[in-house]
Amino acid sequence: MSENRPRNSNAPRQPDTSYSATGTTGSRNTASAGTGRTGTGASAWAQGRRFLREHPWVGKLYRIAAQLALYLFLFSIGWVIVLKWVPVWVTPLVVSRWWDTLGTDQSSRVYKDWTSYENISKEAALAVVASEDQAFPYHWGFDFDEIQDAIKENQRRKRPRGASTISQQVAKNVFLWNGRSYIRKGLEVYFTVLIELVWGKKRILEVYLNVAETGPMTFGVEAASQRYYDHPAKSLTRDEAARIAAVLPNPIRFSIANPSNYIQRRTRQIARQMRALGGQKYVRNL
Known part of the structure; x- marks a missing residue:
């Protein structure tokens, strides 16, 4: 004659790994996504620097244009100041x-x-x-x-x-x-x-x-x-x-x-x- 045994509440439980696994996976995905965005920006920056190294005339042209714009700006101000007094x-x-x-x-x-x-x-x-x-x-x-x-x-x-x-x-x-x-x-x-x-x-x-x-x-x-x-x-x-x-x-x-x-x-x-x-x-x- 079999008898029903009560459950042992003190028996060790198997750890529930579903939450931690999911959380770990989400963290890895988030990290991967962040790494992807950062990598894209870094890659574009690296490509830009590599382009300037391969085409140094572009950087030189940019510096010349910037200097020319600055000189024209200063000249225009000086011109206006001079014409305040000169006919x-x-x-x-x-x-x-x-x-x-x-x-x-x-x-x-x-x-x-x-x-x-x-x-x-x-x-x-x-x-x-x-x-x-x-x-x-x-x-x-x-x-x-x-x-x-x-x-x-x-x-x-x-x-x-x-x-x-x-x-x-x-x-x-x-x-x-x-x-x-x-x-x-x-x-x-x-x-x-x-x-x-x-x-x-x-x-x-x-x-x-x-x-x-x-x-x-x-x-x-x-x-x-x-x-x-x-x-x-x-x-x-x-x-x-x-x-x-x-x-x-x-x-x-x-x-x-x-x-x-x-x-x-x-x-x-x-x-x-x-x-x-x-x-x-x-x-x-x-």
Whole structure:
């Protein structure tokens, strides 16, 4: 007769290795995965170093490019600092206009006469601000409200409207070439920030009044005043200054000497805006 024996609770148990085995396996997998990622990065770094050893000219070219970029950066800053005090006698636009006349029947004479801000009628300064950039005394080189308005308008305009400030136009005329490209626009932004920081408003406006194209082969309000009004820019009246400002968008197409009906209307409009801004005191404390 068999009898049921009670289980011995004190009997030794077999160790449960399922958890430890799984954990060990997971650890090995994790370690392997980590080693794989590290190995991939190390492998790419090793390949890069091996490539540079096999092609030493690549590293040399990189160092030359880096040094050239540094030198150009330092030169641009030095150039801007020098032009804060030295008159801007020649600009890329002047050279371009002169070059275009070579081999043609047009006169290659350039009408340009640098004049200090103190010897230019403040009516001329006020006229270009009223016409081109009424927020000039207050912005830091860019009129973002005007830029947004131009973007919205250009969505339905056949001919796009620009939103460049006087500072941007000076940066483009003095330091850069004509044309449309992302590189030129990027450099324009760079030089605009630079002249705002180094030159200040008064110097920027002084340069603009001396380098802006005001007629065929004519640059600056002094040259325009002497050529078309037979007197210096210091004696410009409000209407005379407004007419000079009126042709600035396209001084080759529009004429100061023979103003069209459009230029006459625009001259009156600019003169009204000059009065609305409060007259010369608007640009007195730049």
